[in-house]
Amino acid sequence: MSTLGIVMLVHTAFGRAEQVARHWAAAGCPVVIHVDRAVPRAAHDAFKAALADLPDLRFAPRHRCEWGTWGIVAATQGACAILLREFAGVRHVYLASGSCLPLRPVLELVAYLDARPQTDFIESATTADVPWTIGGLDLERFTLRFPFAWRRHRWLFDTYVALQRRLRVRRRLPEGIVPHMGSQWWCLTRATLSAILDAPDRRAHERYFRRVWIPDESYFQTLARRHARRIESRSLTLSKFDYQGKPHLFYDDHLQLLRRSDCFVARKIWPFADKLYDAFLTDRAGAMTRTEPDPGKIDRIFAKAVERRRHGRPGLYMQSRFPVAGRGGAPTAAPYSVFEGFGDLFEDFEAWLARMTGMQVHGHLFAPDRAEFTDRRPVTSGAISDSAALRDYDKRAFLANLIWNTRGTRQGFQMGPRDHIDEIEWEIAKDPNAQVSVVSGAWAVPLFTSNADFGDIRREAARLQRIESRHLEVLRSPWTKARVRIWTMADFIEAPVEPLQTILGEIGRDDPHALVEAPRMADLAGFGQFLQNLRNEGMHPHLMGDFPVGDGPKAALRDTPRPYLVRS
Missing domain, CATH: 3.40.50 (Rossmann fold)
Incomplete structure (x- = not known):
């Protein structure tokens, strides 16, 4: 039995989700799957029947997982509770989606986490320290109430936010809470996750975070700061977003790019990217390179792509960009x-x-x-x-x-x-x-x-x-x-x-x-x-680029002789 347990949140592309779940299970990892309640029962039952032969796979009670609402957190809580209760050997819980794809052998991820038994990998930073938020709400997502779904009830959402601003509404934070934000995709230790789920003031925390905007990016990120022994403020899942906050989709032609990243898991993968699934869902012991995940190797490529998309090229005028x-x-x-x-x-x-x-x-x-x-x-x-x-x-x-x-x-x-x-x-x-x-x-x-x-x-x-x-x-x-x-x-x-x-x-x-x-x-x-x-410590330095955690980039001018000019 592996010391790593997987929680998968699935709502579409069930064939690919089944393929990835079997990949996790083949490495000995127990898997608990949550299927969005919006999925028709027939599709859910067919998906569940397709995985019935896996002994260490469970399905969690279903919640409606609408973007930006509490349902995603509730689904994660329920799945994690089953995993911790039924699989006593699990020491780390890895949260993934149905569109996540393991890039490196699962046994290598297990060995990496076993070497860090008390470390929680969760991106967690205060809103005052990072300019991540897109859409005009940063600290307000914690001080206002958001009972309406932004995608389904846009007018109600905007009107209620404007009303609260006009009335100067300001919610009171629960005692001991300092709001943090970060990626939804984390890997937490059993100790930290159990402390969050079994906390005596859990209901008070839930009452508060139910009305926070996009709580899946703040609930665990905030509470992990209260209970974790050691936090590495980074996600082990490679996920990229464009300047509008929308996730990048990886296709077959990103194969070499993903290989260069040395990351354990990537999302979002296009469900028809056959080359990616065929290339990465092969867990050979000989493929274990045991290198530190380094998404910085490809971050600059994405940064250049975003820069090109936003600012174009000098002298090239397009319909969307006039001088x-x-x-x-x-x-x-x-x-x-x-x-x-x-x-x-x-x-x-x-x-x-x-x-x-x-x-x-x-x-x-x-x-x-x-x-x-x-x-x-x-x-x-x-x-x-x-x-x-x-x-x-x-x-x-x-x-x-x-x-x-x-x-x-x-x-x-x-x-x-x-x-x-x-x-x-x-x-x-x-x-x-x-x-x-x-x-x-x-x-x-x-x-x-x-x-x-x-x-x-x-x-x-x-x-x-x-x-x-x-x-x-x-x-x-x-x-x-x-x-x-x-x-x-x-x-x-x-x-x-x-x-x-x-x-x-x-x-x-x-x-x-x-x-x-x-x-x-x-x-x-x-x-x-x-x-x-x-x-x-919750402050995310991003302007200096990507420095590896090790010795860091070599200063090219320190260890080489000074250049000189020879004129004939």
């Missing part, structure tokens, strides 16, 4: 460069950039305490003071004056989420003279190297991520006229020489293909684990 006529000229007199994240990632970046380009390179011109001019002088060209008060009185005029009074010498400066970038970020974004280069998430490096209390680090990381998320939306807006290049930190440090050469080439360096001196990168050993620690 907006520009208004006015450039607000500044000459080209200039803005660098975000480079000072955090590289040591002595300002001096290196000045040597390589001949620019006048400033520090953080919009730092909270003062404008950091070159060499930290108190006054620069045009008698412009480094006073933060004078600068913040009119930031647009401050920048325009600086560029005007230094015509003939290109200016460069650093900027980041710790700076006073409100008001000025839009002016820079709309300026065709601006060249903006961003390494997103690099602000986490100083936090990683600091010795501050981890609780303070988590709060600061959440604050900086919120600021940079909004800032990146500005830079990616259709009104942006600046030349903007954005790299995630993970993408940048994989091959930093190429983007540095690109930046130098745009600035106008004579020979951008020969980088005669490279800046020294900060030591990032252990950075991936630092990010995972933030996830485990």
